[in-house]
Amino acid sequence: MPFHSHKLPNGLQIIGETSPSARSAALGFFVRTGARDETPEVSGVTHFLEHMVFKGTPHRTALDVNRDFDRIGADYNAFTSEENTVFHAAVLPEYLPQAVDILADILRPSLRGDDFDMEKKVIIEEIGMYEDQPMWSAYDHAKRVFFAEHRLGNSILGTPASITALTRDQMHDYFRRRYVAPNVTVAVAGHFDWPAFVALVERHCGGWESGPVGRECLRETAGSCKFEVMTREKVAQEHVILMSPGPAADSPLRHSADLLGMAVGDDSGSRLYWALVDLGLADSADCSFHEYEGTGSFYTSFSGEPEQAEANLGVVLDVLRGVQKDGITEEELNQARSKVLSRVVRSSERPKGRMVALGMNWTYQHQYRSVDDELRAYEAVTLKSVREVLERYPLDRVTTLALGPLKKLEAPANGKK
């Protein structure tokens, strides 16, 4: 059994999967905190804090952090989502001690006032950059409309106003509450020595504060069913997102939901692909399932010429209603399964792929799942379990957000029941 796990007295969880054939190691610090854990007053603090983590500690300047990672040839980065903030690095096995040293150190950042003020400008610029990406903006607003007062509708980046108003003390308070040891999982995969790794993490993180961890608003939601049009005259194409409800990250239906989403809208061959993209009616058309703690949702989206948007919306609604009524075919299920199995296997061949899967499974399922466990779960999906997903989570119960030059957009009459 190549899986190992150990919990430090302060509550920090360490997990690892050794792979005898790997020649490198990947490790990640998974902090279970994200935009959904923010109150409106500190909107965007999680992502801003992720940036500040690289700005230095009592032992390292921002320059030292960069140079120290560089010296060991690390491939390192971080990301913030609705629910997680993850800091990770991939290195040659001999540099694992240094990688743990750096990551553990920066996760207790100084949050210096002058760095805070400087980085504020970078964050506000980043928000501006994302606003230039219409599909990303549409995604951010679709979540807001779908989730309504549910905290999963929170924006990850926040707004220029919320970031401007944020104080260093508010960030420090958020950090003290959310970065406590029991809210952190350290995952390692690839080529490493488990007892030595545990000793390393214990040495660097054993003194981290413990404390209560929690998360509010874990209920399931079926979405607001609203239809909102956001007019952006400078945007050339119309971007439309339809969100529908789906199972949560710990639901036994999640693999069925994943294959259903792919059959409907995978970008390389799917119902939507053949109905819109292949015919040149839309630039893009996708459907995919996203799982969260306590709830989930399907994101169906398309983009293209504004004058084509109404007709395309009709086609998309017809596809979603057709699937809701008659399900998908055996051939569509098998094709989606082939793609997913291939992707799971290929991503598992890299320590980084396994490290991320390991950390995420522990965060959401509180258990170890091998590659074979995942493959078996996808093998077990049937047309019947897909039908069960549709019955419990109607794919045509849509909340719609359009962003682009159009002033109004309506589902065409022939697209209505």
Added chain:
Amino acid sequence: MPFHSHKLPNGLQIIGETSPSARSAALGFFVRTGARDETPEVSGVTHFLEHMVFKGTPHRTALDVNRDFDRIGADYNAFTSEENTVFHAAVLPEYLPQAVDILADILRPSLRGDDFDMEKKVIIEEIGMYEDQPMWSAYDHAKRVFFAEHRLGNSILGTPASITALTRDQMHDYFRRRYVAPNVTVAVAGHFDWPAFVALVERHCGGWESGPVGRECLRETAGSCKFEVMTREKVAQEHVILMSPGPAADSPLRHSADLLGMAVGDDSGSRLYWALVDLGLADSADCSFHEYEGTGSFYTSFSGEPEQAEANLGVVLDVLRGVQKDGITEEELNQARSKVLSRVVRSSERPKGRMVALGMNWTYQHQYRSVDDELRAYEAVTLKSVREVLERYPLDRVTTLALGPLKKLEAPANGKK
């Protein structure tokens, strides 16, 4: 020894590296033909032909090609460079027969007239898209100026005029001459059965036409040393590329050249990074070594505010002259080495990474090189061998191309000797 090789009677080369721990297989058809093999009349034909390969055969429509790859969950794609056209796919081992069937079939494309006319528009649109990426445009023109009448200066995409003038017969003629069996190497890596794989390739490709293969203009070049400014008023930032000579792809000095380029201009910590990017003087600043058949070159580039371009050019020239005079330090060499070793190891963990390395090594070195061979070659680089690179290929013998809003640009006086 996990390496295997076999040549078919028609001259097609098959090579493979088995990895017992891999759970997928990656295969690629490496056609040794690229922009440098084009005459001016057919500029862009190699890349256009790469597109046409996916448009169908006597046995498959374009739709079938897409659906057949999709059905087996293949991760597939193709690329065209100055010297190679590569078609590749990664699949689960049980789908290797289908993957070979599809790839071998599409490499004997129908080149139907109506598809040719349709795709011409796509290519011309693609050229327009790349023109909107100023650094890419600058790179294309820098090669033209540096290589001058050497064929490596050929544009990969061609121009709207050359593509418009191209006929289906010219493409067919190019195809018949360049896609002959002895000009193709099939590489496979990961989890597969070698005798079965050879039998598969033989069945599908054994009947391919043989024929003479060649390549003109293989001499080394030190570059034109010209300085060209291309004014593009609509481009916001100034993009500057300085090219200098370097060793060829089969030179024993190539690993030293690679580490030298990284020490000077890797994008995560290097002389240029600390001199320009970290100080906020430029948006980007890089130096990297590119190897070709018969010659090589270093590409140094930076981009940023136009009013800063002259001063930045001075800084870059100072860095290049400083390195030319005094070399790099032991610490810089070791840091570059750590990064490269880490990258080589990490990319080798995926069958796709090994397949590409395998195919490229065979194309350029006509030999098998294991991951350990590559690691040892980088381990063996010394300050002395880096010095040898500099002596034979002066880093400050630059050909310069600037593209952006500036009407003129000159190296500042204090940047001159």
